Amino acid sequence: MVKGLITAWRGRAVWMRLRKRHDIDDGAYVVAFVEDDPALNEVALAHLQDLVADRRARGVVLVTNQEWVAEQAGEERDGVLAVEVLADREIEFLLSFYELYQFTPRLFFVSLTRPYGNRLWQMKGVNGLTLDDLVCLSMYRIRGWAGQRVTCA
Amino acid sequence: MPSAGEALRRQSRHVARRRALRGKKAVLFGASVLAAQVKDELERHGVPIHAVVDNDPDKIGRNYHGLLVQSPEEVLVPFCDEHVVIVVAFAAAREMLHQVETLGYRKRRQAFVLTPLHLDESLMSFMRFAPHLLRGRLTYRKLTGGNPESTLFIAPYAGTGDMYLIELFLQSFVEREGIRDYSLAVASNACAQVARMMGESRVAVADQQALNSVISYGRLIRAQPTSIVVLNDGWMGAPTEWLRGYKGLNFEKMFRHTVFGLGDEIAPRMPSASATNKAVLKLFDEQGLVPGRTVVLSPYANTLFHVPDPAFWARVAARCAERGLTVCTNCGPKEHPIAGTNAARFPLSLAPDLIETAGYFVGVRSGFCDVVSGTASRKVVLYDREGRFYKGSFHEYFSLMGLGRNVCEVEFRDCDKEDLVNEVIEGLT
Numbered sequence: 001m002v003k004g005l006i007t008a009w010r011g012r013a014v015w016m017r018l019r020k021r022h023d024i025d026d027g028a029y030v031v032a033f034v035e036d037d038p039a040l041n042e043v044a045l046a047h048l049q050d051l052v053a054d055r056r057a058r059g060v061v062l063v064t065n066q067e068w069v070a071e072q073a074g075e076e077r078d079g080v081l082a083v084e085v086l087a088d089r090e091i092e093f094l095l096s097f098y099e100l101y102q103f104t105p106r107l108f109f110v111s112l113t114r115p116y117g118n119r120l121w122q123m124k125g126v127n128g129l130t131l132d133d134l135v136c137l138s139m140y141r142i143r144g145w146a147g148q149r150v151t152c153a
Numbered sequence: 154m155p156s157a158g159e160a161l162r163r164q165s166r167h168v169a170r171r172r173a174l175r176g177k178k179a180v181l182f183g184a185s186v187l188a189a190q191v192k193d194e195l196e197r198h199g200v201p202i203h204a205v206v207d208n209d210p211d212k213i214g215r216n217y218h219g220l221l222v223q224s225p226e227e228v229l230v231p232f233c234d235e236h237v238v239i240v241v242a243f244a245a246a247r248e249m250l251h252q253v254e255t256l257g258y259r260k261r262r263q264a265f266v267l268t269p270l271h272l273d274e275s276l277m278s279f280m281r282f283a284p285h286l287l288r289g290r291l292t293y294r295k296l297t298g299g300n301p302e303s304t305l306f307i308a309p310y311a312g313t314g315d316m317y318l319i320e321l322f323l324q325s326f327v328e329r330e331g332i333r334d335y336s337l338a339v340a341s342n343a344c345a346q347v348a349r350m351m352g353e354s355r356v357a358v359a360d361q362q363a364l365n366s367v368i369s370y371g372r373l374i375r376a377q378p379t380s381i382v383v384l385n386d387g388w389m390g391a392p393t394e395w396l397r398g399y400k401g402l403n404f405e406k407m408f409r410h411t412v413f414g415l416g417d418e419i420a421p422r423m424p425s426a427s428a429t430n431k432a433v434l435k436l437f438d439e440q441g442l443v444p445g446r447t448v449v450l451s452p453y454a455n456t457l458f459h460v461p462d463p464a465f466w467a468r469v470a471a472r473c474a475e476r477g478l479t480v481c482t483n484c485g486p487k488e489h490p491i492a493g494t495n496a497a498r499f500p501l502s503l504a505p506d507l508i509e510t511a512g513y514f515v516g517v518r519s520g521f522c523d524v525v526s527g528t529a530s531r532k533v534v535l536y537d538r539e540g541r542f543y544k545g546s547f548h549e550y551f552s553l554m555g556l557g558r559n560v561c562e563v564e565f566r567d568c569d570k571e572d573l574v575n576e577v578i579e580g581l582t
Binding site: 001004008009012015016019025055056099100101102104105115116117118120123126128134138143144 | 210255
């Protein structure tokens with residue numbers, strides 16, 4: 001238990017650094033790409049604009065330990081404020097802190113299995129659920145998502 | 154520790170006393186089920202709600218407890234000093250507060266946040282959470298009897314409908330996972346009754362905060378998937394929560410797939426109901442009720458829904474009596490029977506047999522309806538037409554049609570209309 005708390009504490013430090021560096025509380029969001037799943041990551045990258053539109057956000061900061069994601073995101077995508085490449089262990093710390101309790105509504109994880117207890121992987125294909133649905137509705141919590149691009153700005 | 158609803162009601166009373174609200178038009182931000190309790194509490198304490206706003210496009214334009222849901226910009230732009238915004242939310246409270254602050258409404262002057270969650274990234278929150286984890290560890294040990302090989306199932310929500318649904322699939326899950334030893338922890342005595350009625354023997358009742366602390370502890374230590382299993386489709390911010398009601402994902406499908414990962418081919422294990430239970434027949438005899446010719450009304454059950462008024466129920470009772478049926482009301486200890494009916498007070502474990510014996514049932518949708526859904530009796534179940542639960546209407550999400558037998562479902566808006574009474578009576582035939 002103590003080990004878990006220490007890991008979460010380190011995750012807090014990672015978060016505080018991101019929050020301060022990118023002024024997250026001022027209408028920005030952090031999207032953490034934590035899986036080596038190209039199909040999922042591609043869908044999640046494609047819907048960043050929808051997230052920004054739905055939240056009327058200033059933009060998103062991408063956080064990842066996946067080189068491919070960093071390369072793709074670096075290609076001047078609209079709405080992306082910055083891309084932060086973190087070490088695997090820093091991603092683990094961040095996940096640990098989020099698993100401890102949801103300390104912010106401004107952080108999203110692109111994953112079907114994480115944070116701990118995430119059962120989205122069981123829902124793929126159920127009742128015709130697509131990866132787009134899972135990303136937009138469950139991971140990004142886009143309120144107006146109805147299976148297509150969000151248009152409100 | 155108070156429940157989320159209690160915490161919000163307490164905060165509502167506190168806010169209602171604030172000088173900043175006097176003479177202002179209160180705008181409720183968040184058209185949720187919980188926010189309805191805030192609205193009631195504020196209005197009871199002299200703060201009428203002038204408008205309701207929400208960011209969810211599914212909710213905008215709909216009726217919400219007598220008010221039209223509008224977008225925040227429609228009501229709050231341009232800035233108006235006459236408005237005070239009352240934000241009601243769980244995790245998104247800070248996000249919503251930031252939104253209204255950007256529109257010019259200052260916290261504690263024109264904007265107030267009511268939330269049962271006060272956790273953020275601050276040192277204070279982090280430190281406050283540690284004892285919660287310790288409690289979780291102790292409770293976990295207590296509930297498993299210190300046996301690390303045992304699986305602990307946690308049903309954290311106190312609703313009996315959830316408990317019933319869990320029990321329909323739990324044994325299939327236990328068999329699939331090869332679980333040999335397990336215990337079940339539930340959040341209310343009513344849930345324990347339902348679990349025992351469905352054949353569970355190792356059931357423990359703990360308060361919801363204690364169960365939450367065990368779940369948090371499990372997350373912290375990243376417990377094995379079959380050592381602590383949370384029996385809910387979206388508890389404590391689980392991302393699956395947001396799929397509720399989307400693409401036909403109703404109550405049953407969410408539990409089946411999200412909680413248990415069971416395919417549609419797995420049949421639910423429905424409990425049997427008997428019309429020859431002696432305790433039920435004795436109750437019928439005492440109350441002058443006729444087996445097979447009795448309508449049980451269930452107007453009071455704990456529910457998320459807006460409930461029709463007593464005059465409606467009295468009218469239903471009268472119409473049933475005209476048709477030669479005896480009528481009783483499913484009452485709790487402090488509730489009164491509907492005019493013209495007898496009070497039927499019985500333990501929840503008797504409910505399926507009682508409804509099976511009665512022959513007819515009319516109730517507002519609640520967990521009680523789940524518990525009796527498998528009976529052969531003719532059942533009419535009422536749903537608030539205006540209500541939304543995540544991406545679906547109340548009816549779409551909570552419909553019993555997938556599991557219930559002999560059910561007629563009716564959506565209502567105005568409960569005092571004779572045509573609703575007619576619909577109910579037609580539904581019984």
